[in-house]
Amino acid sequence: NAGVTQTPKFRVLKTGQSMTLLCAQDMNHEYMYWYRQDPGMGLRLIHYSVGEGTTAKGEVPDGYNVSRLKKQNFLLGLESAAPSQTSVYFCASSWGSRTDTQYFGPGTRLTVL
């Protein structure tokens, strides 16, 4: 039982490049989330999903897209990376309501040059 896994763990991009971050969970959770965390800052929600095939915008969605084609996977895409997107990205999942415990992945450290 791996919980929540994220791929890759580290990545360096040049401005304008694109990439996709993969989040996978094996707990059969309905809800999945993508957050970003900048130095000294708390977590800010980028996008979330309340079930397979659904996505919704969070606090800071601009510059990102997401897809939830399978219940266990939640993909975060950067179409044209910018230095302002340099951050640590965390994925999380939870059962089925906003008060349910969120289980977090180990994070992806992304640097955009």
Place this chain on the structure above:
Amino acid sequence: LAKTTQPISMDSYEGQEVNITCSHNNIATNDYITWYQQFPSQGPRFIIQGYKTKVTNEVASLFIPADRKSSTLSLPRVSLSDTAVYYCLVGDMDSGNTPLVFGKGTRLSVIA
């Protein structure tokens, strides 16, 4: 949505009890109070949740006064390994699907 206010940072010596207070003056009747802990270079993890009075588990205690306008996370006899950021979240399970907001949390530094 109930807004929460926490101290930005706190320092403590090893072996002391640490109390972190979260203010949520406009908490709604159905709102729960949840605390997460985030160690450096890791994702947050759930530590405790409560609705009223007192909740205790193997990690911490959560004290909620009768008016529920604040809550206090209590960590008994902290050690260096308790150095982390602690987040207070408030919300209910019925008001749609919008996730709870983490905010900036309280950075606890435990000193030897």
